[in-house]
Amino acid sequence: MSNEQSSFVYVTYIRTTPEKLWRALTEAEFTRQYWAGTFQECEWKQGAAWRIMIPDGRLADHGEVLEIEPHRRLVLSWQNEFKPELRAEGFSQLTYLLEPQDDMVKLTVMHEIDRPQSKLIEAVSGGWPLILASLKSLLETGESLAATRKWSEGV
Amino acid sequence: MDTSQFKPKTVYVTYIDAPPAKVWQALIDPAFTRQYFFGFAIDVEPRAGGAFRLLAPDGSTHVSGEVLEWSPPRRLCVTWRVAGMKDFGELPECLVSYDVVQAGGSVQLTMRESHSWEVPEAILQGGQSGWPKILSSLKSLLETGKPLSIATGMPEGFMDAVKKAVAEKPWMKG
Numbered sequence: 001m002s003n004e005q006s007s008f009v010y011v012t013y014i015r016t017t018p019e020k021l022w023r024a025l026t027e028a029e030f031t032r033q034y035w036a037g038t039f040q041e042c043e044w045k046q047g048a049a050w051r052i053m054i055p056d057g058r059l060a061d062h063g064e065v066l067e068i069e070p071h072r073r074l075v076l077s078w079q080n081e082f083k084p085e086l087r088a089e090g091f092s093q094l095t096y097l098l099e100p101q102d103d104m105v106k107l108t109v110m111h112e113i114d115r116p117q118s119k120l121i122e123a124v125s126g127g128w129p130l131i132l133a134s135l136k137s138l139l140e141t142g143e144s145l146a147a148t149r150k151w152s153e154g155v
Numbered sequence: 156m157d158t159s160q161f162k163p164k165t166v167y168v169t170y171i172d173a174p175p176a177k178v179w180q181a182l183i184d185p186a187f188t189r190q191y192f193f194g195f196a197i198d199v200e201p202r203a204g205g206a207f208r209l210l211a212p213d214g215s216t217h218v219s220g221e222v223l224e225w226s227p228p229r230r231l232c233v234t235w236r237v238a239g240m241k242d243f244g245e246l247p248e249c250l251v252s253y254d255v256v257q258a259g260g261s262v263q264l265t266m267r268e269s270h271s272w273e274v275p276e277a278i279l280q281g282g283q284s285g286w287p288k289i290l291s292s293l294k295s296l297l298e299t300g301k302p303l304s305i306a307t308g309m310p311e312g313f314m315d316a317v318k319k320a321v322a323e324k325p326w327m328k329g
Contacts (some may be wrong), residue, residue, distance in 0.1 A: 011287035012169075013303055015295060104303055133261075133294065135171035140299050145170055147259030 006118035008111045008125045012132050016139040018071040018098045021105050023097055024139055025074070034134035034144040037151045044068060050076050055151050058082055063091060073097055079113070086120045089113060107132070156223065156236070161269035164279055167286045170261045173297040178255050178262045181229030181297055185210075191292035191302040199233075201225055212322050222250060234286040235268075242315070243260050245321045246278075247271055248281060266290060274327035279314035284310050 013022060024030040028039035037055040042048055042065065051062045062076035072097045082085035092113035099106040109132060111124050134148040171178055181187040185196035188209070195209040195217055198264070202277040203225050217239035224232040232252035237243040250269040255262055268282045292303040 011284075013288060013291035014306060015299075015301075015303060102303070102304060129168040130170050130263075134293070136294065137172055137298055140295055141172075143172075145172055145259075145261050147170075147261060 003116055004114060005118060006113050006121035008109075008128065010109045010128050010132060012136055013104050014107055014108050014136045014139050015100070018100050020139060021098055021107060022071045024046050024135060030135075030138065034138045034148050036133050036148055041110050044070075052084065063094075066093070069099060074086050080120055080123075083123075086123060089115060089118055089120045092118070092120055156221075158223065158250060158258075158269075160271040162269040162271075163269045164274060165266075165268040165286065166265045167290055167291050169264050169294055170258065171260045171264055172293050173298050175228040175255050175257055175262050177297060178264060179231075180253075181293055182231060182253055183227075187293075187296065191296050192289050193256045193305075193307045220251075223250070224252070230253055240317075242317050242321045244319065247326050248283060263293055264290065264293075275313045276314050277310075278320060280310040281313050282285075284308075 006052075018022075019077070026040065026042070026044055031039050038052050038060060040050065040052050042050040044065065046065055046068050048065045049065055054154060055062045059081045061078055061080050063075070063079055066077055067073060067075035076094045078092045078094045079090060090113075092111060093141045095107040095108075095110040095112075097110075099108075109128060111128065115119055130148060131144070134145040139145040181191075183197060183199055183201070185198065188197040189212075192209070192309075194212045198208045198210055198312055200206050203222055205222040207218075207220045207222050208216050211217045217237065219233035219236055219238050222231070223234050224230050226247070230252065232250060234248045236248040237246075237250045247270075249271075250267075252267045252269070254265040254267075257263075263326060265288075266286055268286070288303070288305040288307075292305055298301040
């Protein structure tokens, strides 16, 4: 990582298939359960607009699909919309990498932005571990973690 | 021991649907660690100042150290010297801590690997590749009753970096 960049990297191993994990990352019926009630709107093809919506109808973050290889790799540009100090930082880049290993998938999530000491990266660094732990619980047990099932009041 | 020199270099956070006491047990009971920690059995004296070891399946010592903090079920901190890998035992010891915090309906588990010297990135990669495997498997074990079957395996360049550090001993300088 250069001094001009901020980044967050998280790796988790989930007992599932790449196909199922891909659906869980992209489809509303899954994301609502482990990602605080949010859902994404996107055609999931290169160049398509991408939005993630808060359950009350506000826009949380938006961007576009930069690279897409179903079941393997997804790269999104990502700008926060609901917090002015994060929105001011402009676009970050999010990468999901899915690598099958035996009966599991190694999921790598990288969130990066071309600026030092990013508040956005600081904020998502606190959020991703909980969201991804809940995603793993959902796929392995059928139930997400209770704390991630609803959007927090007042946020 | 003065731990103020040690800075966290690798931090991994996960959330587990289990009570704190159960997570604590999984951290300190060899019947659990054997299942999720590459087959290693923990052998720890339950007190500050006590001995800490991770034993390989053949009974040899893989990691040895000393308990710095023993606060069930909230915090465990140990010194950590890898004895079971060539050259590695000559590196300065690091600290490994686990913090267990009740957070909403689940437990937040934070692992910190802290070092007293400017560890080369290629050596840190060892822990950065290993901890997600270990702690993902621990979470699966507690939530589903079944650990993940993940093999150990060191990142490319790791052993060469260890060898170089042992030869040059950068922690002796400055």
